[in-house]
Amino acid sequence: MRAIRSGFLQMLVFMRRDMMLSAACLAPVLAGLGIRFGIPFLEAVLTERFSRSAVLSPYYALIDIFFSMLSPAMFCFISAMVSLEEADEKTAAYLFVTPLGRKGYLAARFCLPAAAAFLVTAALLPVFGLSTRSLADILSLSAGGTLQGVIVALLIVAFSSNKLEGMAVAKLSSLLIFGAAVPFFLRQDAQYIMSPLPSFWIGKAVFEDTLVFMLPAFASSAVWIRFLLRRYLRKI
Amino acid sequence: MIHVNHLSFSYTKQPFISDMTFSVSPGEIFGFLGPSGAGKSTLQKVLTGMLASYQGSAMVNGVECRERTKDFYEDIGVDFEFSALYEKLTARENLRFFASLYEKKPCPIDELLETVGLERDGDKRVSQYSKGMKARLNFVRALLHDPALLCLDEPTNGLDPANSRMMKDMILAQKAKGKTILLTTHNMQDAAELCDRVAFIVGGRICALDSPHNLIMSQGAATVTYTWLENGEHSAACPLHRLSADGQLKRLISENRLQSIHSSEPTLNDIFMDITGRTLI
Numbered sequence: 001m002r003a004i005r006s007g008f009l010q011m012l013v014f015m016r017r018d019m020m021l022s023a024a025c026l027a028p029v030l031a032g033l034g035i036r037f038g039i040p041f042l043e044a045v046l047t048e049r050f051s052r053s054a055v056l057s058p059y060y061a062l063i064d065i066f067f068s069m070l071s072p073a074m075f076c077f078i079s080a081m082v083s084l085e086e087a088d089e090k091t092a093a094y095l096f097v098t099p100l101g102r103k104g105y106l107a108a109r110f111c112l113p114a115a116a117a118f119l120v121t122a123a124l125l126p127v128f129g130l131s132t133r134s135l136a137d138i139l140s141l142s143a144g145g146t147l148q149g150v151i152v153a154l155l156i157v158a159f160s161s162n163k164l165e166g167m168a169v170a171k172l173s174s175l176l177i178f179g180a181a182v183p184f185f186l187r188q189d190a191q192y193i194m195s196p197l198p199s200f201w202i203g204k205a206v207f208e209d210t211l212v213f214m215l216p217a218f219a220s221s222a223v224w225i226r227f228l229l230r231r232y233l234r235k236i
Numbered sequence: 237m238i239h240v241n242h243l244s245f246s247y248t249k250q251p252f253i254s255d256m257t258f259s260v261s262p263g264e265i266f267g268f269l270g271p272s273g274a275g276k277s278t279l280q281k282v283l284t285g286m287l288a289s290y291q292g293s294a295m296v297n298g299v300e301c302r303e304r305t306k307d308f309y310e311d312i313g314v315d316f317e318f319s320a321l322y323e324k325l326t327a328r329e330n331l332r333f334f335a336s337l338y339e340k341k342p343c344p345i346d347e348l349l350e351t352v353g354l355e356r357d358g359d360k361r362v363s364q365y366s367k368g369m370k371a372r373l374n375f376v377r378a379l380l381h382d383p384a385l386l387c388l389d390e391p392t393n394g395l396d397p398a399n400s401r402m403m404k405d406m407i408l409a410q411k412a413k414g415k416t417i418l419l420t421t422h423n424m425q426d427a428a429e430l431c432d433r434v435a436f437i438v439g440g441r442i443c444a445l446d447s448p449h450n451l452i453m454s455q456g457a458a459t460v461t462y463t464w465l466e467n468g469e470h471s472a473a474c475p476l477h478r479l480s481a482d483g484q485l486k487r488l489i490s491e492n493r494l495q496s497i498h499s500s501e502p503t504l505n506d507i508f509m510d511i512t513g514r515t516l517i
Binding site: 002003006007010013014017089090091093094095096097098099100101104 | 284285286306307309310312314316318319320321322323324325329333334336337338339
Protein backbone atom coordinates (compact mmCIF):
# COMPACT_ATOMS: atom_id res chain seq x y z
CA MET A 1 0.00 0.00 0.00
CA ARG A 2 2.91 2.29 0.78
CA ALA A 3 4.29 1.85 -2.75
CA ILE A 4 0.89 2.49 -4.34
CA ARG A 5 0.44 5.64 -2.29
CA SER A 6 3.91 6.86 -3.26
CA GLY A 7 3.24 6.03 -6.91
CA PHE A 8 -0.02 8.00 -6.85
CA LEU A 9 1.58 10.99 -5.10
CA GLN A 10 4.32 10.95 -7.72
CA MET A 11 1.64 11.40 -10.36
CA LEU A 12 0.34 14.45 -8.49
CA VAL A 13 3.87 15.90 -8.48
CA PHE A 14 3.98 15.42 -12.24
CA MET A 15 0.59 17.03 -12.63
CA ARG A 16 1.60 20.07 -10.60
CA ARG A 17 4.66 20.65 -12.77
CA ASP A 18 2.80 20.40 -16.05
CA MET A 19 0.58 23.39 -16.90
CA MET A 20 -1.56 21.40 -19.32
CA LEU A 21 -2.25 18.66 -16.79
CA SER A 22 -2.95 21.17 -13.99
CA ALA A 23 -5.42 22.96 -16.25
CA ALA A 24 -7.10 19.64 -17.10
CA CYS A 25 -7.68 19.16 -13.38
CA LEU A 26 -9.54 22.46 -13.13
CA ALA A 27 -11.61 21.84 -16.25
CA PRO A 28 -14.54 20.08 -14.52
CA VAL A 29 -15.13 23.03 -12.15
CA LEU A 30 -14.86 25.59 -14.94
CA ALA A 31 -17.13 23.52 -17.18
CA GLY A 32 -19.53 23.01 -14.27
CA LEU A 33 -19.79 26.77 -13.74
CA GLY A 34 -20.37 27.26 -17.47
CA ILE A 35 -23.08 24.62 -17.50
CA ARG A 36 -24.81 25.67 -14.30
CA PHE A 37 -25.03 29.35 -15.15
CA GLY A 38 -24.41 29.53 -18.89
CA ILE A 39 -26.86 26.94 -20.19
CA PRO A 40 -30.00 28.24 -18.33
CA PHE A 41 -29.07 31.76 -19.45
CA LEU A 42 -28.71 30.55 -23.04
CA GLU A 43 -32.02 28.72 -22.73
CA ALA A 44 -33.74 31.94 -21.64
CA VAL A 45 -32.24 33.81 -24.59
CA LEU A 46 -33.16 31.10 -27.11
CA THR A 47 -36.73 30.57 -25.90
CA GLU A 48 -37.36 34.30 -26.12
CA ARG A 49 -35.64 34.61 -29.49
CA PHE A 50 -37.58 31.70 -31.06
CA SER A 51 -40.79 32.17 -29.02
CA ARG A 52 -40.74 28.55 -27.85
CA SER A 53 -41.33 27.15 -24.38
CA ALA A 54 -38.16 24.99 -24.47
CA VAL A 55 -35.13 24.76 -26.68
CA LEU A 56 -32.31 23.27 -24.61
CA SER A 57 -34.12 22.13 -21.48
CA PRO A 58 -35.27 18.77 -22.97
CA TYR A 59 -31.59 17.93 -23.24
CA TYR A 60 -30.54 18.99 -19.73
CA ALA A 61 -30.29 15.32 -18.74
CA LEU A 62 -27.96 14.70 -21.68
CA ILE A 63 -25.82 17.65 -20.64
CA ASP A 64 -25.65 16.14 -17.15
CA ILE A 65 -24.43 12.86 -18.64
CA PHE A 66 -21.67 14.66 -20.52
CA PHE A 67 -20.76 16.52 -17.36
CA SER A 68 -20.62 13.25 -15.41
CA MET A 69 -18.06 12.01 -17.93
CA LEU A 70 -15.95 15.16 -17.86
CA SER A 71 -14.16 14.81 -14.51
CA PRO A 72 -13.25 11.16 -15.10
CA ALA A 73 -12.15 11.94 -18.66
CA MET A 74 -9.88 14.72 -17.42
CA PHE A 75 -8.48 12.77 -14.44
CA CYS A 76 -7.89 9.67 -16.53
CA PHE A 77 -6.40 11.78 -19.33
CA ILE A 78 -3.86 13.06 -16.81
CA SER A 79 -3.07 9.46 -15.76
CA ALA A 80 -2.69 8.40 -19.36
CA MET A 81 -0.32 11.26 -20.14
CA VAL A 82 1.82 10.51 -17.09
CA SER A 83 1.86 6.80 -18.02
CA LEU A 84 2.91 7.62 -21.58
CA GLU A 85 5.75 9.76 -20.30
CA GLU A 86 6.80 6.97 -17.94
CA ALA A 87 6.71 4.45 -20.77
CA ASP A 88 8.77 6.82 -22.89
CA GLU A 89 11.36 7.36 -20.13
CA LYS A 90 11.29 3.61 -19.25
CA THR A 91 10.50 4.48 -15.63
CA ALA A 92 7.33 2.39 -15.87
CA ALA A 93 9.42 -0.70 -16.67
CA TYR A 94 11.64 0.12 -13.70
CA LEU A 95 8.67 0.52 -11.37
CA PHE A 96 7.66 -3.05 -12.22
CA VAL A 97 10.84 -4.33 -10.53
CA THR A 98 10.18 -2.42 -7.34
CA PRO A 99 7.63 -3.29 -4.62
CA LEU A 100 5.09 -1.27 -6.65
CA GLY A 101 5.01 -3.98 -9.35
CA ARG A 102 2.64 -4.14 -12.30
CA LYS A 103 -0.54 -4.42 -10.27
CA GLY A 104 0.51 -1.60 -7.97
CA TYR A 105 1.39 0.53 -10.97
CA LEU A 106 -2.05 -0.03 -12.49
CA ALA A 107 -3.65 0.77 -9.14
CA ALA A 108 -1.61 3.98 -8.75
CA ARG A 109 -2.09 5.17 -12.32
CA PHE A 110 -5.64 4.08 -13.12
CA CYS A 111 -7.60 2.81 -10.11
CA LEU A 112 -6.83 5.62 -7.65
CA PRO A 113 -7.38 8.43 -10.21
CA ALA A 114 -10.62 6.71 -11.24
CA ALA A 115 -11.73 6.51 -7.60
CA ALA A 116 -10.89 10.21 -7.16
CA ALA A 117 -12.82 11.00 -10.35
CA PHE A 118 -15.83 9.09 -9.04
CA LEU A 119 -15.83 11.05 -5.78
CA VAL A 120 -15.35 14.40 -7.53
CA THR A 121 -18.14 13.62 -10.03
CA ALA A 122 -20.49 12.51 -7.27
CA ALA A 123 -19.73 15.76 -5.43
CA LEU A 124 -19.94 18.09 -8.44
CA LEU A 125 -22.98 16.61 -10.17
CA PRO A 126 -25.53 17.73 -7.54
CA VAL A 127 -23.93 21.20 -7.56
CA PHE A 128 -23.62 21.78 -11.29
CA GLY A 129 -26.20 19.35 -12.67
CA LEU A 130 -29.15 20.87 -14.56
CA SER A 131 -31.76 18.22 -13.79
CA THR A 132 -32.86 17.04 -10.36
CA ARG A 133 -31.57 13.55 -9.65
CA SER A 134 -31.79 10.96 -6.85
CA LEU A 135 -28.70 9.77 -4.98
CA ALA A 136 -28.88 6.44 -6.86
CA ASP A 137 -28.93 8.34 -10.18
CA ILE A 138 -25.94 10.44 -9.16
CA LEU A 139 -23.91 7.44 -8.01
CA SER A 140 -24.80 5.45 -11.14
CA LEU A 141 -23.92 8.33 -13.45
CA SER A 142 -20.68 8.91 -11.58
CA ALA A 143 -19.79 5.20 -11.85
CA GLY A 144 -20.68 5.09 -15.53
CA GLY A 145 -18.71 8.26 -16.22
CA THR A 146 -15.73 6.92 -14.30
CA LEU A 147 -15.68 3.70 -16.32
CA GLN A 148 -15.90 5.81 -19.48
CA GLY A 149 -12.88 7.78 -18.25
CA VAL A 150 -10.91 4.60 -17.60
CA ILE A 151 -11.73 3.41 -21.13
CA VAL A 152 -10.47 6.70 -22.59
CA ALA A 153 -7.25 6.46 -20.53
CA LEU A 154 -6.62 2.88 -21.61
CA LEU A 155 -7.34 3.73 -25.24
CA ILE A 156 -4.70 6.45 -25.02
CA VAL A 157 -2.02 4.29 -23.42
CA ALA A 158 -2.80 1.20 -25.49
CA PHE A 159 -2.78 2.90 -28.87
CA SER A 160 -0.16 5.62 -28.61
CA SER A 161 3.53 5.57 -27.91
CA ASN A 162 4.17 9.18 -26.93
CA LYS A 163 2.35 12.22 -25.58
CA LEU A 164 1.74 13.71 -29.03
CA GLU A 165 0.07 10.55 -30.27
CA GLY A 166 -1.71 10.39 -26.93
CA MET A 167 -3.29 13.81 -27.50
CA ALA A 168 -4.55 12.67 -30.90
CA VAL A 169 -5.97 9.42 -29.52
CA ALA A 170 -7.55 11.37 -26.63
CA LYS A 171 -9.43 13.56 -29.11
CA LEU A 172 -10.59 10.56 -31.11
CA SER A 173 -11.57 8.50 -28.09
CA SER A 174 -13.60 11.38 -26.64
CA LEU A 175 -16.00 10.77 -29.54
CA LEU A 176 -17.06 7.61 -27.69
CA ILE A 177 -19.02 9.68 -25.19
CA PHE A 178 -21.40 10.80 -27.94
CA GLY A 179 -23.01 7.35 -27.79
CA ALA A 180 -24.97 8.86 -24.88
CA ALA A 181 -26.78 11.23 -27.26
CA VAL A 182 -28.09 8.46 -29.52
CA PRO A 183 -31.17 7.47 -27.43
CA PHE A 184 -32.17 11.16 -27.29
CA PHE A 185 -32.16 11.65 -31.06
CA LEU A 186 -32.63 8.22 -32.63
CA ARG A 187 -35.85 6.57 -31.48
CA GLN A 188 -35.90 3.51 -33.76
CA ASP A 189 -34.18 0.18 -33.34
CA ALA A 190 -31.31 1.59 -35.37
CA GLN A 191 -30.04 3.19 -32.17
CA TYR A 192 -28.81 -0.24 -31.02
CA ILE A 193 -26.03 -0.03 -33.59
CA MET A 194 -24.31 2.00 -30.90
CA SER A 195 -24.96 -0.61 -28.21
CA PRO A 196 -21.28 -1.70 -27.94
CA LEU A 197 -20.57 1.76 -26.50
CA PRO A 198 -21.05 1.97 -22.73
CA SER A 199 -22.05 5.63 -23.15
CA PHE A 200 -25.05 4.53 -25.25
CA TRP A 201 -26.43 2.54 -22.31
CA ILE A 202 -25.81 5.40 -19.91
CA GLY A 203 -27.79 7.66 -22.27
CA LYS A 204 -30.48 4.99 -22.50
CA ALA A 205 -30.72 4.69 -18.71
CA VAL A 206 -31.19 8.45 -18.33
CA PHE A 207 -33.51 8.83 -21.30
CA GLU A 208 -35.74 5.91 -20.26
CA ASP A 209 -35.35 6.97 -16.62
CA THR A 210 -34.53 3.43 -15.48
CA LEU A 211 -31.27 2.35 -13.91
CA VAL A 212 -31.61 -1.18 -15.32
CA PHE A 213 -29.84 0.05 -18.44
CA MET A 214 -26.79 0.83 -16.34
CA LEU A 215 -26.13 -2.92 -16.14
CA PRO A 216 -25.25 -3.27 -19.85
CA ALA A 217 -23.28 -0.02 -19.46
CA PHE A 218 -21.14 -1.63 -16.73
CA ALA A 219 -20.91 -4.94 -18.61
CA SER A 220 -19.81 -3.35 -21.89
CA SER A 221 -17.34 -1.18 -19.96
CA ALA A 222 -15.85 -4.33 -18.42
CA VAL A 223 -15.39 -5.84 -21.90
CA TRP A 224 -13.72 -2.68 -23.21
CA ILE A 225 -11.46 -2.37 -20.15
CA ARG A 226 -10.45 -6.03 -20.31
CA PHE A 227 -9.55 -5.82 -24.00
CA LEU A 228 -7.65 -2.54 -23.67
CA LEU A 229 -5.86 -3.60 -20.49
CA ARG A 230 -4.59 -6.78 -22.13
CA ARG A 231 -3.31 -4.77 -25.09
CA TYR A 232 -1.66 -2.23 -22.78
CA LEU A 233 0.01 -4.92 -20.64
CA ARG A 234 1.36 -6.64 -23.75
CA LYS A 235 2.79 -3.32 -24.86
CA ILE A 236 4.60 -2.53 -21.60
CA MET B 237 21.24 -17.08 -3.54
CA ILE B 238 20.11 -18.11 -7.05
CA HIS B 239 19.24 -21.61 -8.21
CA VAL B 240 18.15 -22.11 -11.80
CA ASN B 241 17.10 -25.59 -12.80
CA HIS B 242 16.18 -26.66 -16.35
CA LEU B 243 14.91 -23.19 -17.16
CA SER B 244 13.28 -22.69 -20.54
CA PHE B 245 11.41 -19.69 -21.88
CA SER B 246 9.90 -18.69 -25.18
CA TYR B 247 8.31 -15.54 -26.56
CA THR B 248 6.92 -17.51 -29.51
CA LYS B 249 6.72 -21.20 -30.34
CA GLN B 250 10.49 -21.26 -30.82
CA PRO B 251 12.44 -21.67 -27.55
CA PHE B 252 14.39 -18.55 -26.62
CA ILE B 253 16.04 -19.90 -23.47
CA SER B 254 16.64 -23.64 -23.41
CA ASP B 255 17.27 -25.89 -20.45
CA MET B 256 19.55 -23.67 -18.38
CA THR B 257 20.86 -24.90 -15.06
CA PHE B 258 23.22 -22.99 -12.79
CA SER B 259 23.59 -21.59 -9.28
CA VAL B 260 25.02 -18.35 -7.96
CA SER B 261 26.46 -18.21 -4.46
CA PRO B 262 26.08 -15.27 -2.06
CA GLY B 263 28.79 -12.64 -2.55
CA GLU B 264 29.63 -13.79 -6.06
CA ILE B 265 29.78 -11.68 -9.23
CA PHE B 266 28.26 -13.86 -11.90
CA GLY B 267 28.41 -12.75 -15.53
CA PHE B 268 26.15 -13.59 -18.43
CA LEU B 269 28.17 -13.19 -21.60
CA GLY B 270 26.89 -13.44 -25.11
CA PRO B 271 26.13 -11.57 -28.30
CA SER B 272 23.03 -9.42 -28.73
CA GLY B 273 19.88 -11.53 -28.84
CA ALA B 274 21.52 -14.48 -27.09
CA GLY B 275 19.01 -14.44 -24.25
CA LYS B 276 21.01 -12.66 -21.53
CA SER B 277 18.53 -9.87 -20.86
CA THR B 278 15.62 -12.31 -21.08
CA LEU B 279 17.31 -14.44 -18.44
CA GLN B 280 17.68 -11.36 -16.22
CA LYS B 281 14.01 -10.57 -16.79
CA VAL B 282 13.08 -14.05 -15.59
CA LEU B 283 15.30 -13.69 -12.53
CA THR B 284 13.85 -10.27 -11.69
CA GLY B 285 10.30 -11.59 -11.97
CA MET B 286 9.42 -9.64 -15.10
CA LEU B 287 8.70 -12.79 -17.13
CA ALA B 288 6.67 -15.38 -15.29
CA SER B 289 5.66 -17.81 -18.06
CA TYR B 290 8.80 -19.93 -17.98
CA GLN B 291 9.28 -23.65 -17.57
CA GLY B 292 11.56 -25.21 -14.99
CA SER B 293 12.60 -23.46 -11.83
CA ALA B 294 14.25 -20.11 -11.09
CA MET B 295 14.69 -19.47 -7.37
CA VAL B 296 16.02 -16.13 -6.13
CA ASN B 297 16.49 -15.58 -2.39
CA GLY B 298 14.46 -18.74 -1.83
CA VAL B 299 11.48 -17.48 -3.86
CA GLU B 300 10.32 -19.02 -7.13
CA CYS B 301 10.38 -16.01 -9.48
CA ARG B 302 6.96 -16.68 -11.00
CA GLU B 303 5.44 -16.67 -7.51
CA ARG B 304 7.07 -13.45 -6.40
CA THR B 305 5.24 -10.96 -4.23
CA LYS B 306 6.12 -7.30 -3.73
CA ASP B 307 8.47 -8.32 -0.89
CA PHE B 308 10.60 -10.10 -3.50
CA TYR B 309 11.84 -6.68 -4.65
CA GLU B 310 12.84 -5.49 -1.19
CA ASP B 311 16.10 -7.42 -1.59
CA ILE B 312 16.80 -6.94 -5.30
CA GLY B 313 18.32 -3.88 -6.91
CA VAL B 314 18.07 -3.58 -10.67
CA ASP B 315 20.12 -1.38 -12.97
CA PHE B 316 18.76 -1.38 -16.51
CA GLU B 317 21.00 -0.86 -19.51
CA PHE B 318 19.04 2.27 -20.38
CA SER B 319 18.41 5.29 -18.18
CA ALA B 320 15.04 4.79 -16.49
CA LEU B 321 14.81 8.05 -14.56
CA TYR B 322 12.30 10.88 -14.40
CA GLU B 323 13.99 13.43 -16.64
CA LYS B 324 11.99 16.38 -15.33
CA LEU B 325 12.93 15.66 -11.73
CA THR B 326 16.27 16.30 -10.05
CA ALA B 327 18.54 13.45 -9.01
CA ARG B 328 17.53 13.93 -5.36
CA GLU B 329 13.82 13.92 -6.22
CA ASN B 330 14.27 10.76 -8.27
CA LEU B 331 16.08 8.98 -5.46
CA ARG B 332 13.60 10.22 -2.85
CA PHE B 333 10.67 8.90 -4.87
CA PHE B 334 12.18 5.49 -5.62
CA ALA B 335 13.26 5.14 -1.97
CA SER B 336 9.67 5.80 -0.89
CA LEU B 337 8.52 2.62 -2.67
CA TYR B 338 10.42 0.34 -0.28
CA GLU B 339 9.49 -0.66 3.24
CA LYS B 340 13.17 -0.70 4.22
CA LYS B 341 14.79 2.43 5.59
CA PRO B 342 16.65 3.89 2.60
CA CYS B 343 20.37 4.63 2.51
CA PRO B 344 21.07 8.36 3.00
CA ILE B 345 20.62 10.00 -0.40
CA ASP B 346 23.45 12.52 0.04
CA GLU B 347 25.88 9.72 0.87
CA LEU B 348 24.84 7.76 -2.20
CA LEU B 349 25.25 10.80 -4.43
CA GLU B 350 28.67 11.40 -2.92
CA THR B 351 29.82 7.85 -3.66
CA VAL B 352 29.23 8.44 -7.38
CA GLY B 353 30.50 12.02 -7.43
CA LEU B 354 27.10 13.59 -8.02
CA GLU B 355 26.75 15.46 -4.72
CA ARG B 356 27.06 18.84 -6.44
CA ASP B 357 24.60 17.90 -9.17
CA GLY B 358 21.92 16.45 -6.92
CA ASP B 359 19.56 19.36 -7.48
CA LYS B 360 19.99 19.40 -11.25
CA ARG B 361 17.26 17.99 -13.43
CA VAL B 362 18.20 14.59 -14.83
CA SER B 363 17.52 15.90 -18.35
CA GLN B 364 20.63 18.07 -17.90
CA TYR B 365 22.81 15.07 -17.03
CA SER B 366 25.38 13.48 -19.35
CA LYS B 367 25.12 9.79 -20.21
CA GLY B 368 27.81 8.92 -17.66
CA MET B 369 26.06 10.87 -14.91
CA LYS B 370 22.77 9.15 -15.68
CA ALA B 371 24.50 5.75 -15.59
CA ARG B 372 25.95 6.54 -12.15
CA LEU B 373 22.61 7.78 -10.87
CA ASN B 374 20.89 4.66 -12.24
CA PHE B 375 23.43 2.57 -10.39
CA VAL B 376 23.00 4.22 -7.00
CA ARG B 377 19.25 4.06 -7.39
CA ALA B 378 19.62 0.27 -7.37
CA LEU B 379 21.45 0.58 -4.02
CA LEU B 380 18.86 2.78 -2.29
CA HIS B 381 17.29 -0.05 -0.30
CA ASP B 382 20.61 -1.86 0.33
CA PRO B 383 19.61 -5.03 -1.56
CA ALA B 384 21.46 -8.32 -1.18
CA LEU B 385 21.28 -8.98 -4.93
CA LEU B 386 22.17 -6.54 -7.70
CA CYS B 387 21.15 -7.22 -11.29
CA LEU B 388 23.19 -5.07 -13.64
CA ASP B 389 22.44 -5.00 -17.35
CA GLU B 390 25.35 -3.74 -19.49
CA PRO B 391 26.47 -1.28 -16.78
CA THR B 392 29.44 0.09 -18.75
CA ASN B 393 27.79 0.16 -22.16
CA GLY B 394 28.40 3.44 -23.98
CA LEU B 395 30.46 4.97 -21.19
CA ASP B 396 33.77 6.74 -21.77
CA PRO B 397 36.85 5.09 -20.22
CA ALA B 398 36.78 7.31 -17.10
CA ASN B 399 33.10 6.64 -16.36
CA SER B 400 33.54 2.97 -17.22
CA ARG B 401 36.40 2.71 -14.70
CA MET B 402 34.31 4.47 -12.06
CA MET B 403 31.41 2.10 -12.69
CA LYS B 404 33.61 -0.99 -12.42
CA ASP B 405 35.12 0.30 -9.16
CA MET B 406 31.62 0.85 -7.78
CA ILE B 407 30.65 -2.71 -8.71
CA LEU B 408 33.75 -4.10 -7.00
CA ALA B 409 32.99 -1.97 -3.94
CA GLN B 410 29.55 -3.57 -3.73
CA LYS B 411 31.09 -7.03 -4.01
CA ALA B 412 33.44 -6.10 -1.15
CA LYS B 413 30.32 -5.35 0.92
CA GLY B 414 29.18 -8.92 0.32
CA LYS B 415 26.49 -8.32 -2.28
CA THR B 416 25.71 -10.88 -4.93
CA ILE B 417 25.89 -9.37 -8.40
CA LEU B 418 24.44 -10.62 -11.67
CA LEU B 419 26.16 -8.89 -14.55
CA THR B 420 24.92 -9.02 -18.11
CA THR B 421 27.44 -7.82 -20.63
CA HIS B 422 28.94 -8.38 -24.03
CA ASN B 423 32.16 -6.70 -22.93
CA MET B 424 34.69 -9.48 -22.33
CA GLN B 425 37.23 -7.23 -20.63
CA ASP B 426 34.66 -6.14 -18.06
CA ALA B 427 33.64 -9.73 -17.47
CA ALA B 428 37.23 -10.93 -17.06
CA GLU B 429 37.98 -8.09 -14.67
CA LEU B 430 34.82 -8.22 -12.57
CA CYS B 431 33.32 -11.69 -12.60
CA ASP B 432 34.09 -14.61 -10.32
CA ARG B 433 32.34 -16.88 -12.82
CA VAL B 434 30.84 -16.33 -16.25
CA ALA B 435 28.32 -18.20 -18.35
CA PHE B 436 28.69 -18.01 -22.13
CA ILE B 437 25.21 -17.76 -23.59
CA VAL B 438 24.52 -18.29 -27.27
CA GLY B 439 21.17 -19.09 -28.83
CA GLY B 440 19.49 -19.27 -25.44
CA ARG B 441 21.85 -21.98 -24.15
CA ILE B 442 24.76 -21.95 -21.72
CA CYS B 443 27.78 -23.08 -23.76
CA ALA B 444 30.33 -22.83 -20.96
CA LEU B 445 30.35 -21.87 -17.30
CA ASP B 446 33.43 -21.34 -15.17
CA SER B 447 35.75 -18.67 -13.80
CA PRO B 448 37.37 -16.49 -16.49
CA HIS B 449 40.79 -17.85 -15.43
CA ASN B 450 39.74 -21.49 -15.75
CA LEU B 451 38.07 -20.86 -19.10
CA ILE B 452 41.23 -19.26 -20.44
CA MET B 453 43.46 -22.02 -19.07
CA SER B 454 41.18 -24.76 -20.33
CA GLN B 455 41.61 -23.69 -23.92
CA GLY B 456 45.40 -23.82 -24.07
CA ALA B 457 48.22 -21.88 -22.53
CA ALA B 458 49.89 -18.72 -23.62
CA THR B 459 52.30 -18.63 -26.54
CA VAL B 460 55.67 -16.90 -26.84
CA THR B 461 56.44 -15.14 -30.11
CA TYR B 462 59.97 -14.06 -30.95
CA THR B 463 61.74 -12.44 -33.89
CA TRP B 464 65.36 -12.38 -35.12
CA LEU B 465 67.38 -11.16 -38.09
CA GLU B 466 68.81 -13.65 -40.55
CA ASN B 467 68.70 -12.48 -44.16
CA GLY B 468 65.72 -10.35 -43.18
CA GLU B 469 63.41 -10.50 -40.15
CA HIS B 470 61.95 -13.88 -39.12
CA SER B 471 59.49 -14.80 -36.43
CA ALA B 472 58.44 -17.98 -34.68
CA ALA B 473 56.04 -18.94 -31.90
CA CYS B 474 56.15 -21.60 -29.24
CA PRO B 475 53.66 -22.64 -26.52
CA LEU B 476 54.77 -21.32 -23.13
CA HIS B 477 54.83 -24.80 -21.56
CA ARG B 478 57.17 -26.13 -24.27
CA LEU B 479 59.62 -23.23 -24.21
CA SER B 480 62.57 -25.30 -22.94
CA ALA B 481 62.19 -27.69 -25.89
CA ASP B 482 62.56 -24.94 -28.50
CA GLY B 483 66.18 -25.36 -29.65
CA GLN B 484 66.06 -22.43 -32.03
CA LEU B 485 64.97 -20.07 -29.25
CA LYS B 486 67.71 -21.39 -26.95
CA ARG B 487 70.30 -20.86 -29.70
CA LEU B 488 69.08 -17.31 -30.44
CA ILE B 489 69.19 -16.46 -26.72
CA SER B 490 72.69 -17.86 -26.34
CA GLU B 491 73.83 -15.89 -29.40
CA ASN B 492 71.99 -12.73 -28.23
CA ARG B 493 70.32 -12.47 -31.60
CA LEU B 494 66.69 -11.97 -30.54
CA GLN B 495 65.10 -8.82 -31.90
CA SER B 496 61.93 -9.14 -29.79
CA ILE B 497 60.14 -11.62 -27.57
CA HIS B 498 56.71 -11.46 -26.00
CA SER B 499 54.13 -13.76 -24.54
CA SER B 500 50.41 -13.56 -25.31
CA GLU B 501 47.64 -15.21 -23.29
CA PRO B 502 44.34 -15.94 -25.00
CA THR B 503 41.65 -13.47 -23.96
CA LEU B 504 38.18 -14.39 -22.79
CA ASN B 505 37.03 -13.18 -26.19
CA ASP B 506 39.29 -15.75 -27.91
CA ILE B 507 37.90 -18.45 -25.66
CA PHE B 508 34.37 -17.36 -26.38
CA MET B 509 35.04 -17.59 -30.11
CA ASP B 510 36.71 -21.00 -29.71
CA ILE B 511 33.83 -22.42 -27.70
CA THR B 512 30.86 -20.86 -29.43
CA GLY B 513 32.19 -20.14 -32.91
CA ARG B 514 30.64 -16.70 -32.53
CA THR B 515 31.86 -13.17 -31.95
CA LEU B 516 30.30 -10.91 -29.39
CA ILE B 517 28.92 -8.30 -31.78
